[in-house]
Amino acid sequence: MFLMRYVFSIMLLFLVVHFSGADPSDIESDMNLFLSFGSRADGTDGENEALNYIADKLKEMDIGFKRQLLNTEKRGHSFSQNIIAEIPGTSEGQFIIAAPIDGGAFSTALLLELAKVFKENPPKNSVSLIFLGAEEGESDFHPYGSRIASESFKRENNIFAIYLEGELLPQTWQLKIGGNGKVAPYWFVKKLTSVLFSDFIPFRLRGTDIQVARLGIQGEIGPLQSWLDSNIPTILLKGSGTVNNAEGDRQIKNLIKAFLDLDKGLEVIPKTKESIYIFLRLFPGDIPRIIPELPYVSVFLGISALLLFIILLRFRDVRLNMRRLSQYWWAWPLLFVIVFVFFFLSTLIVEETLLLADFPDIWVHAPGTFVFFKIVIAATLSLNFILITRGLPLPRSPHFYSYAAIVTSGLASLVFTAMDITITAYSLWTIINMMLFTASRNIRRKTFFLLLSIVPSFMGLLVIIREPYSTVIKSLLLSRISGSLVLTLLIFPIILAFTSLSYWRLHYDRTRYSVLTPAATFTLSLSSIITLFWILSLNPYSEKNPQPLKIIDSINLVFNERQLEISSPGPIGNAELFLDGNTYPLENLGRTADVRMPFNRTPLKVESDTRSFLGRRTITGKISGEANPGNLTIHLNSTTPFTLHEANFPFEMSPSGASAEVFVGDNPPFPLSLMFTVNNDAQLILSVVGYWTEPEDPPHIIRRDIKDSVSRTVLLEVSI
Template identity: 25%
Template sequence: MVCARGFRTILLCCLLAAAGNAVSLEIPEDRLPGSAAEHRAAELIARQLAADGIEFEQLDYQAVRSFDQSIPFSYSSIIYVPPAQTSGSYVTLAVPLDQPAAGAYPDLTTGIQMTLDWILTQPERNYAVVFLGGEFSPELQWGSRALAASGRVSGTSPVIYIAIFNAAAVPELVSGSHGRITPRALLEQVSAAFDEYGVEPEFPGLRTASYRLNRNTSLNLVGGLMSQEIPTIGIEFGTPRPARAGEPNIPVAIGTRGYYRDPGSPAAPADSLPANVTAALELAAAQPLAVSVWEELYGIIPWFGGESFIIPETTYLLSILAILTLGFLLAAQKRKVFRRYLHAVTRHFWILLMVFALLFAALIMATWVISIVVEVRGFPGLWEHYLLGFIAAKGAAAFLLSLLLIRLFNHIPHIPHGRFFSAAAVVSSFASLVVLSGITLAYAYSLLVSFVLTIGFSVGRKARTKGFFLLLAPLSLLLPLAGAVQAQDQLLIQAALFNTINGNLLLALLFLPFFLMGIRMHIMLHQRERYRPTILLRFSLLIASFGTASILIILFRVWPFSQENPQKIDIDISVEYPFQPTDADLPAVVQVLSDAPVTSPLIYAFGTRLSPNGVQLLDLPYSRLPEISAEVASRQILQRQELILRLDGDRVRPRLSYRLHSDTPLFFHHSDVPVRLENGRTVGRFEHIPGIDFPIELVQVAGGVQQPFFRIEADFPLPPQHLYTPDPGIYLQGRITYRGETRLRNE
């Protein structure tokens, strides 16, 4: 069992050294990926390790050449400190050396300092430590990829990745990324170490299922290693959830990985941080990791009171087989009853299909109802802010419509006996169990409970017994529902709410057993003299109508934004630029990329009111647009060509990327920035260079270059003081993107 009762402070990194032995280094705060500051930080760490006689290596990024035709020439090296004592496989502690934006997360620097202090005070450690540079480069984590390519870690050498964005924040275990999840043995070992010290981190829960299904779109730092099949678990402090559509975000976005920092949250001092990660490393290092094909086949099942359970799929499958075996044994002893049930199902199978069709139709109409709410409100992202409200609205509407459609049974001749509906409920419950288990174990475990309760309903003879099982069976779905909401599995919830065909087919299959059980109960009670089916149906219709109407009225009136919680509107200006110094005071039309409810599409102009749909829009005055210029020069060096790209412009740090195009395949011998070869090696895509200062000169040495030209993109932030809206409930932020070409000018 994994304890997850609360969200207390936990384990920062094995990283607590005695205050008297701590070493203070002037680690630069401006450690952008591949920058001089990142190189400087690596040099300081290497110098300190050498001074203390600690063995270390600086791994070469050239190993990454084997991946994706990528060539990361000048990125800083990895500093790898091997274990002092080891026998066989060992654990590696990974810490990011760079940061996503200049001065963005000072606690990342604190984490580096504490890690170094810990190394210097742990001479007998049995696990390795690695400082990874280039981790916050977009799309590619150069450090993680190079570590995987170096052979220092493997499928049996687990990695514990620790990133401290805010030391005062709640820590979280990160158990997967984009189709891969942490091996069960590693997760259990680390969790056991936490329990041993009374630590209660935020546990991934059903987010693990989202990672495994490759549906969780949030970026995290374990993805680079897990994509190379390295068993990894992450411990992140202060990583926010991905922004929802239209969600306010007052702090300015920093870097390229979507991290934000709350300026009001204080950083915890280094000497007050707990040291429980050491226990996790010691335990994981002491128990060899035996990864098998089943290691990523498990589910994390949330339970009441904040508890969670890790259930291997082997255990889950054996449970299903055990229940089926008991069912067949019961059928063997009650052969006559089993034959009657089987005959009823096969003879009236069309009734089962009709009930399924009615339930499916009710769910489709309920989808239309909540879609109308979103359409009328003019805010597609409203449901993300009121998940439970929209789930309740669809459930209530579907229940109301089902009660109306079920009256069609009064006009169908030869309705089968009650035993048919009991048998059909068991069959449909098993079918939903098989289908959802094929999708994911994490969301299917509750259907195993429902299947058992459905069998109990079918076996029970008295109305009270059947009523007891009928009430319990649907409740078993509440836990996965709460887990999906807690895991913020937006794609799954959106499919369940708004996917007219596939989503409603799955929902109809899930709720069909309970619907059939309700019909069986209705038939059973109908035989009693005191039972008044018409009165009960009318009362149910009244309650369902009142509940549906109340929820819809609330959804039509609520609004998630206010002056204290304003709506963020991102403005993206795209300009095809000649890359020549020019006067940029002319107005520019911009497209707002937002779910804002004002109008759609939202078109704004600097100093101009545009009203495409008859709606008065906002004034966005801007003093002037940034300037940028670019030129290319070339020198011949033996059989190679040195291409020099010179950029100059406003002293505002842009986000810069560019492509080198050639008529013939390119062969790079040197590049100041990483490059990825595309389009049959005729295009070199140079990765984004964050926080670069103008002027800059970038040099590439390549062979086979014919008729080269550069395609350049430079993003400048729009300063908040240049944007204005009279509406206090709206917060504006944006950027201007220059795109253009510059061709070779020979020197």
């Protein structure tokens, strides 16, 4: 069956690619051309060359397009633009394929080839190919391209979008289906994954990716956020790795066929926005399966009803033990607080360990070790939980703790259902095993079901560490309240069941106090101490993996001062600084250091002229100096309110009326000409901060296991 499907797919691929005129060599040629332009960042010459080449190619193919300027914002400014090519379809749907010009040489070249293919093979949906400018940048207004393009399509119906990002021809594609609580609908994910699988395109998507995105704990999602905010179903395909030429040609043809298949497969776009579903694919070669919301909820309710039925069958025992539980109801919140305090204390110990190492982010280099460290600490304290219950006037019946474990699992299930119903499956597994644990009379069976109840937490932890979901790991490791609460909800039922098991031995087996708990406590304590010393001696950097170091050459032309701001994720130690032909020794540096240097440069200059007419003053100026600043931050300041009537760039007045910020965008033309019109009696100070990512004659740190990145900031203030 698989062989027949493979042969059929190859034949169909040959026919589609042959008659569509698709040529992998054209894509590779265009990709290399885009790479030859160098940096294609916002406002650079490389970006302008790429935009002009794209426009010329679309004209050759007789495809209609428009240039969408990105400088129309009241706040913020960009010298860049989008190019939007439109190919009409035969149905009412709208299929958007977008790619960034900066950082997307291959994906941009692929869009040009798709333009030719769709021109020769009219699509079912109207296709919009969007070449996005100004996607990367440091300002709060980036990504300009996605933000403005998505705004122009947000009112369209029957629409879906693919965001394609790949600088080189990738080995595999990482799918991002959403974030911050919004994910692509069920029908879109199902069709796209089915097409990628059937066309032999390697891709990576896990069910946990969808759950993490739906919970909004995945961290930054970049330009995808703009499309989701415009309520456009969007999936980002980000390339990773590279392939050789032979494999690359085959994958290019497969990609072109996949986009054609996706267009045909979604000729009728469903109206539903269903976003609750489970994605199943255990291994890369498996057929992707997606379970939609209705079957999932039906199975969940069915299992829940079955559990209630089992409880009713044992009504007498349940009623008696629930009466015992209600009699000591006050013990449950007390014990919950105790366990929460254990996790709170383990969080403080992890924080102190990071402070001792003087390396706050060292956990990023060994997340598994730090998770193990925290769990060992919490486990050590939790083993003392049993000893605490024996020393306090708490119930000593094993039934109290087993039923408390079931109730806690049920409460955790309600909490997780409110967060995301698909997570409830894990807590449901725990509830079932806790019930089987409680119903069993054999100590070995009890132990077996107790171990089974740990499986979801253990597997979830492995997935989080392997990915890694750094935002989730950071929350569990370092969040004193929310992270500790989540861990308490997960672990508290297991601790209660373990306590019940301990009392079961005493109550029914009539055994004496065992040395097992003290021995386990000692073993875990020793493990935590060994791990602590290992962490304190950990150095993740070497010549093969050099330590990143950031140097900001800060020059203040107001006070004629120069200072180097040196920073790194971890302690720097001894090094040598090379600047202006001189070498300076640096000793025992921590993570940050400020080094004052001789003032010998003037990278910024301002020339201005003023003309007054009818109570208004027009100021013209020119900012010049060191070439190619990445950004200029410009403010007009005054001690009293003033009126800025107009300027040649967008601006925003402060609420006090005594300051205005002028937005000139990234990589502005330099020297830069300015023009302001203000009230005649305004006494202004022009404040300019220049920022260079590749400064002239930069300082450097000399050490083999250090890789420095240097930038320069210059502050200049003049009265105008």
